[in-house]
Amino acid sequence: MESIVVKGGRKISGEVVIGGAKNSALPLIAATLLAENGKSCLENIPNLRDINTIIRLLEGMGAEINRSDSSLTVTTTAVENCQAPYELVKTMRASILVLGPLLARFGKARVSLPGGCAIGARPVNLHIRGLEQMGAEIEVEHGYIIGRSKRLKGADISFDVTTVTGTENLMMAAVLADGTTHLRNAAREPEIIDLAVFLRKMGARITGEGTHTIVINGVKKLNGADYQVMPDRIEAGTFMIAAGISDGDIIIKNAPLAALGSLVSKLHEIGLAVEPLTEFKEDELLSGIPVRIKRQTSGLHSLDVKTMPYPGFPTDMQAQIMTLMALAQGTSVISETIFENRFMHVFELQRMGADIEVEGRTAVVRGVEKLSGAPVMASDLRASAGLILAGLAADGETVMSRVYHLDRGYSGFEKKLNALGADIKRINE
């Protein structure tokens, strides 16, 4: 089993380049299933376990995929096996993203129902209900979602709760539907915009992405297209916190700063300076610019954070900002409103000396002077990043097991941190 060993106490400095966004690349790759003709060439695809999973999923369906460095070419003309097997879906819930495209283009799909998840129940009822409103017949049998449809029909769909992959799935279904679809209370994440721009390049007619109502006029067919994935805002945010927690001074060469507004304002509050080094345009959510991050004050200040759908504070940054709070002066409060069980990292941080109390969906963090290195266990992707960040600041050695969580969403994390002067290695024992 692999573990990551972090020797704490080093200030990081230098420059780092962020990879392509995992949560953008996954729906974009799923969207290539919609192309009847031509190949799609996707650039800036990160090298991650979740990306390998979706590639295997599409290859199993008959797609032709070539990968070199960070580019991926995908031809889906010969796809005929419209199935997503349990063996792959159980390792990555985002596999559900193939359901909308398969039903829209082929009128059939057999996709394993994702099971429970460490961070919450995460049902997919809203994906299914939306597809039914578009005329699909859906049954759940033997753990599989079996969908059939003639050509899907445009519909007026209102989400009860904001769902990112739910919005993406229904956008991809609606682009080939007959007529107009309105998606109301849609998610507004920058990754939704990235998907809409790509779908338009494929020939889709979409407006309103990035607002609460997305309007899609269905077209008869779509073709492959070329596209560059946006930089990963969560990876960028994680490096910002790495600079803050280690009292370092780094430049992120391509931070999607406009997409990080709520995080950056919290980082300012806690005492970090986040300074764009070129012109910053608030509406350029998808572009990366050079940004310098260091502490503005000698200590860190406590603050309160509530996770919310975009443009609120991202749940995917909750574990990481908690590590900064653990070392801030005073008491901070985090409310997790998106997932019901996303505090598993707290118990590991406590083992490193953090003073954190959890009650329901709220964590009260009383800042301590220092953390001490300890053996810890990652429980999910973002928790693993949080524990490594804690290790950067802790006295002595932190050994994190269950590294496979980290590899789902951070490409070359140790390598990038070591290039900035950290002391991290991966061991196999």
Ligand code: EPU
């Ligand atoms: N929900 C329902 N019914 C549904 C769908 C969602 O009740 O049919 C609920 C969920 O249980 C949750 C809330 O709605 O309480 C929001 O979940 P959402 O559907 O938005 O999450 P997701 O689409 O499954 C994506 C990201 C997650 C990120 C969340 C929230 C991808 C591939 N995954 O998940 O990313 O945490 O949005 O922003 O885009 C990660 O990268 O570490 C990660 C978990």
